Amino acid sequence: MRAAENWIDYELIDATDGNRLERWKDTILVRPDPQVIWKNQRTSPLWDKANAVYHRSASGGGKWEYRRRMPERWQIRYGDLNLIVSPTGFKHTGVFPEQAVNWDAYRRLIEGAGRPIKVLNLFGYTGGASLACAAAGASVCHVDASKGMVAWGRENAAASGLSDRPIRWIVDDCGKFVAREIRRGVRYDGIIMDPPSYGRGPGGEVWKLEDSIYDFIDLCTGVLSDQPLFVAVNSYTTGLSPSVMEYILKTRVESRWGGHTQCDEIGLPVTATGGTVPCGATAWWLAE
Numbered sequence: 001m002r003a004a005e006n007w008i009d010y011e012l013i014d015a016t017d018g019n020r021l022e023r024w025k026d027t028i029l030v031r032p033d034p035q036v037i038w039k040n041q042r043t044s045p046l047w048d049k050a051n052a053v054y055h056r057s058a059s060g061g062g063k064w065e066y067r068r069r070m071p072e073r074w075q076i077r078y079g080d081l082n083l084i085v086s087p088t089g090f091k092h093t094g095v096f097p098e099q100a101v102n103w104d105a106y107r108r109l110i111e112g113a114g115r116p117i118k119v120l121n122l123f124g125y126t127g128g129a130s131l132a133c134a135a136a137g138a139s140v141c142h143v144d145a146s147k148g149m150v151a152w153g154r155e156n157a158a159a160s161g162l163s164d165r166p167i168r169w170i171v172d173d174c175g176k177f178v179a180r181e182i183r184r185g186v187r188y189d190g191i192i193m194d195p196p197s198y199g200r201g202p203g204g205e206v207w208k209l210e211d212s213i214y215d216f217i218d219l220c221t222g223v224l225s226d227q228p229l230f231v232a233v234n235s236y237t238t239g240l241s242p243s244v245m246e247y248i249l250k251t252r253v254e255s256r257w258g259g260h261t262q263c264d265e266i267g268l269p270v271t272a273t274g275g276t277v278p279c280g281a282t283a284w285w286l287a288e
């Protein structure tokens with residue numbers, strides 16, 4: 001497992017009994033995590049000092065309980081990136097901190113390529129991966145079906161001093177956008193996709209990862225350049241092995257462009273125990 005260990009403004013303080021205790025700069029949040037099935041003794045006094053706790057509802061969804069004064073929005077820093085944090089109604093904050101380990105990997109690949117690199121970031125959310133790639137010198141096309149998330153990504157770019165970098169911000173259904181790029185003859189050297197387990201496009205298009213991911217990866221091969229650098233597929237779906245996504249990349253990408261595939265879990269280190277909480281998986285195709 002690769003752990004996102006280079007954070008200063010984020011910390012997973014403790015994790016037990018279905019919940020994470022997290023520090024987001026100076027704000028402490030408690031959020032549910034279905035992967036945290038163990039029940040350790042709560043050793044940190046910060047459990048009782050959380051600014052806000054997210055409670056799941058038995059009927060689905062949930063809500064925040066605000067216990068102490070806290071800002072509605074604030075910034076955290078990762079390296080040279082500034083990212084805006086704001087608790088949402090779906091427990092998320094605008095940042096998936098475990099993905100920082102992948103942001104570092106994208107930067108190494110782009111900086112080591114020795115040539116201009118174009119990256120397509122699909123299901124790009126609030127733009128952490130897009131900004132990491134742009135900061136490394138790539139031109140980026142960021143696509144997400146949510147107008148609000150794309151606007152949030154633009155704000156993150158401005159906060160990071162990257163507004164002048166070549167980033168296209170696109171609100172669209174990812175599948176329809178890729179199909180149009182194929183028809184237009186647009187090609188990319190790197191593809192990142194961070195698809196949800198389940199979702200709907202702006203026109204009501206239904207996305208279910210297990211039913212859609214093979215055809216989607218196959219479609220995306222149509223926008224790869226003659227000398228692609230990498231393809232990365234992230235998954236948060238419990239029960240879908242990263243090896244499944246790697247197998248798809250092996251058959252659809254490696255078979256044509258060579259290179260090799262690999263897969264692994266990504267996670268967050270826990271200060272209280274020294275363990276690592278798994279937070280999803282990434283499958284890669286790499287040219288070298």
